[in-house]
Amino acid sequence: MSVGHVTMSTEHEVALRPSALAMVWPGVGKKHEPVAVPGIALAPGEVLVSVELATVCPRDAQYASGARLLRGPVVLGHEAVGRVVALAGPVRAAGGRRLSVGSRVVWSATASCGRCGRCRHGMSQRCVSLHRYGHERVARDWQLGGAFATHVQLRKGTTIVLVPDNVPAEVLAPIACAGAAAAAIVEAAEREAPLAKRTVHIAGTSARALTAAAMAADAGARVLLTETDSERRELARRFGAVAVVDSQQIGSDGLGTEGAHSIMPQGEQDAAAPRHLVRAVDFVLKTWRELPYDEFVGEVMGLEGVDDALRLAASEPRARVGLRNERIDIV
Template identity: 35%
Template sequence: MSTPTVNPEILEGTAPSQTLAAVWNGGDDIEVRHFAVPELSEGEVLVEIDLATVCGSDRHTVSGRRVQPSPSILGHETVGRVIAKRGDIRAVDGAQLHINDRVIWSVTLPCGECDRCEAGITAKCRKLLKAGHESLDSGWALSGGYAQHVLLPAGMPIAVVSDGVPDELAAPAACATATVMAVIERAGDLQGRRVAVIGAGMLGLTAAAAAATAGARSVTSIDISAERRELAQQFGATHAVGSLAEIDEIDVLLEFSGSTRALQQGLALLSIGGVAVLAGAVAPDGNLEISPEYIVRSHLSIRGQHNYEPRHLGGALDFLAATADLYPWGELVAAPRPLSAIRDLLINVPGPTPRYAVAPAA
């Protein structure tokens, strides 16, 4: 049966005239205010947000460790339902998008035409736009998840969430889990390998679970927090230690802490043919000292991974669905708070839970 054509002149669903969003004006100045919802153009989607989790990178933005235009609407780990769209829009798996589909979407919106996009590195597109990173005067004001609604431009990679993946798992899949899928891919075959994961935050815990699921011989989690180390052992870590000095030779190093000192120690533990994938160093923390001779004689591969490709978005949801009964994913996200609490969640970390959340539409 052929798929019915969609008339781009017709708006499917219903779009409200206004929405509420938390605007970051720079520093610790965050205010919730009303916005007009623009008329949708062909290929655009309007999503009503059910849940948005707070990524550490947004805290870095608010604290000044990370540069971002302001005023803007932050938030890029988000899940919601399609309430309006214009045109025939496809998810990353090729399926047609429908009204009421529960969806997540990529952090990155590539142009699809530059040399980097053509080479398959769309996360580093030369004309890249990013969800939750664009200023209010950029032409994409409703880009962030700390809002009741978000407008997804034409070409945005979107994935439909199955009923088996609850909101508190789906939201961080749009950044943390998808990034881990990209890191695991860059690390190569982990079957029988000795893996060390630096950092037991949301990404590190997810990486430990992914490495264990991929057949690693051992998975060692390294974190200074005793609570996080205990949690890591529920997510596939065979060992959990407070320092890299406590472990021996490894085959694969996955770095999510952003600590140059810890990375320096971890690289020295790599065995012949070892692989290191760095994903945590997204803010300045000093330079590494490493001997080129050591890299050459040890046959080492050192790789960086920032963001991910559209395929990793669907891969993240598949991974969560497949491991729903293996790991206590629900323990990683605290109960959601109202949108008015977002300032407190961005400035004052309430506790050790890896992710805190707001429910903007509540």
């Protein structure tokens, strides 16, 4: 990954040579357009990161196909790992360490104000002035608001977590959404009752489901995971699911799901809170050598493949397609 040349004036005007490149999604049925961003102005507390690898969340594919409503133009993408290339003033990572140019980081899918009533009551994911990466229309002051780009401008109020250099990008990129959502699921289950010795049911083998299975198993739960595909069942076993049944055979094999409490949320789910991202990163860093997180990511393409990546993700939502930051020419 080449970061290129970055210069910053005292007013936090950042000039990028070569220009940053954002893959702008105009709307349903239209191809992404690469848009050059030669410079941006960082507000105090903001950070510019160079994306190393972004992954396609099923939600991105739903937006692109029109299955879920979103108005373009938007730079999609809210799961990535990257490196800090510029900061406006001192900015701290979660846990208090100062970020510096070159820091390798993952960041939350949302940025919240930290001051409103909802933020102060631990519900920053519902902040009244919430910013969501990969969801907002391209604006003059936020052209680099999604991960399907060479760079992302991190707004103040983003939870930024330092990650070590030796962990593969495929392991780290999905944490911002899938990992944090898994931590939120497990936290909600723990609030009902401690997980040790409980039997819990998890449906499917999305990255979110498998990470939640691993976390619940680590907390001492017996995880019953249902999945129709035999290869995916094998993957689930490697994430610590102690009983993995074909959901079409529930009840006929003696395992059943009776008595197993489903911990997967029904329907819409709130975005995760900062503590969930921090917990997910901690857990993945503790377990990545044993658990095959890298297998979440299937095919990896360059940014110019974003339309293909979204189509592929729509047809196979369980495997995350990766988008690597490579320079492409604008035609």
